[in-house]
Amino acid sequence: MSETLALSSEDLAFLGPYLPPSSLDSPQHPDGPGAACKLPFTTLTYACSLDGRISLAPGTRTALSGPESKSLTHYLRLHHDAILIGVGTAIADNPGLNCRYPGATLEAQPRPVIVDPKARWGRHGEVVRLVGEGKGLEPWVLVGEGVEAVAGSGKLEGVEVLELKTTESQGARFAWREVFEMLAKRGVRNVMIEGGASVINDLLANERDIIDSVIVTVAPAWLGEGAVAASPAKSVAAMTDVKWRQFGADAVVCGRLPR
Numbered sequence: 001m002s003e004t005l006a007l008s009s010e011d012l013a014f015l016g017p018y019l020p021p022s023s024l025d026s027p028q029h030p031d032g033p034g035a036a037c038k039l040p041f042t043t044l045t046y047a048c049s050l051d052g053r054i055s056l057a058p059g060t061r062t063a064l065s066g067p068e069s070k071s072l073t074h075y076l077r078l079h080h081d082a083i084l085i086g087v088g089t090a091i092a093d094n095p096g097l098n099c100r101y102p103g104a105t106l107e108a109q110p111r112p113v114i115v116d117p118k119a120r121w122g123r124h125g126e127v128v129r130l131v132g133e134g135k136g137l138e139p140w141v142l143v144g145e146g147v148e149a150v151a152g153s154g155k156l157e158g159v160e161v162l163e164l165k166t167t168e169s170q171g172a173r174f175a176w177r178e179v180f181e182m183l184a185k186r187g188v189r190n191v192m193i194e195g196g197a198s199v200i201n202d203l204l205a206n207e208r209d210i211i212d213s214v215i216v217t218v219a220p221a222w223l224g225e226g227a228v229a230a231s232p233a234k235s236v237a238a239m240t241d242v243k244w245r246q247f248g249a250d251a252v253v254c255g256r257l258p259r
């Protein structure tokens with residue numbers, strides 16, 4: 001299942017402090033035991049250009065990470081129970097959403113979670129690439145309560161559809177806390193949030209408190225004005241516990257958001 005390079009021991013030491021706690025018994029949230037532990041540990045991670053863009057145009061898959069930072073993504077996938085993306089990314093990128101780090105077995109695969117309040121996934125024949133090949137887990141697709149999933153079946157082939165209530169005031173939006181509580185109830189201890197733009201920007205602008213680690217790859221290229229930006233609607237204070245390291249041609253910055 002391996003398609004990526006192994007990282008060096010220095011790379012692993014750099015990433016270690018930003019990974020979810022590994023012990024089953026340890027509190028997942030750095031705020032310590034108690035109510036906060038109801039939420040899984042979350043890592044927000046994506047790749048952007050020097051002008052803060054994550055893809056060339058809406059709905060376009062754009063490779064920014066070089067081979068070394070791609071390995072980093074797969075190493076992160078190895079350390080998380082679930083990978084969460086918005087339906088925009090699921091449709092644009094048709095991602096595999098499995099872990100292809102050297103040594104990753106089927107048992108080590110993360111659960112793909114697609115946030116899809118209006119049940120758009122599958123309407124145009126999207127399929128789950130790697131499930132059928134036995135290389136990844138069946139995705140969970142989170143749809144709005146009462147929203148008819150494709151063909152009204154409530155179940156797409158190779159996909160588990162989960163319903164969650166949407167908030168009235170903001171249209172077809174979920175409250176992020178409820179998304180993560182739902183995942184925690186299903187045994188997910190930590191989640192890697194991979195994008196896309198509206199997921200990243202919404203969380204940074206409105207739900208910083210539920211992000212535990214941030215790991216961003218900066219690729220040495222500019223995508224230009226028409227490109228999709230990782231840029232929240234509000235300014236966000238500088239990260240704390242910040243470390244940078246070069247992975248191939250890319251720079252990787254890790255940190256935490258001030259609470």
Ligand SMILES: NC(=O)c1ccc[n+]([C@@H]2O[C@H](COP(=O)([O-])OP(=O)(O)OC[C@H]3O[C@@H](n4cnc5c(N)ncnc54)[C@H](O)[C@@H]3O)[C@@H](O)[C@H]2O)c1
Nearest residue numbers: 046047055059060086087088089173174195196197198199
């Ligand atoms: N460079 C990277 O690291 C990276 C990572 C992921 C995606 N991308 C790119 O980003 C682009 C997709 O971004 P996007 O913004 O169009 O799509 P997205 O993946 O952010 O999905 C957007 C959809 O997610 C759902 N959503 C978001 N917030 C929600 C909430 N609070 N409640 C309920 N539903 C919510 C909505 O249905 C929304 O339409 C693609 O071009 C993709 O290639 C790049």
Ligand SMILES: Nc1nc(=O)c(N)c(NC[C@H](O)[C@H](O)[C@H](O)COP(=O)(O)O)[nH]1
Nearest residue numbers: 047062063064065093095096097098194
């Ligand atoms: N780290 C990172 N670097 C990139 O250059 C890029 N385009 C993405 N994009 C994230 C998004 O979630 C993608 O869809 C998956 O990274 C693709 O996942 P697969 O390899 O198909 O499993 N992420």
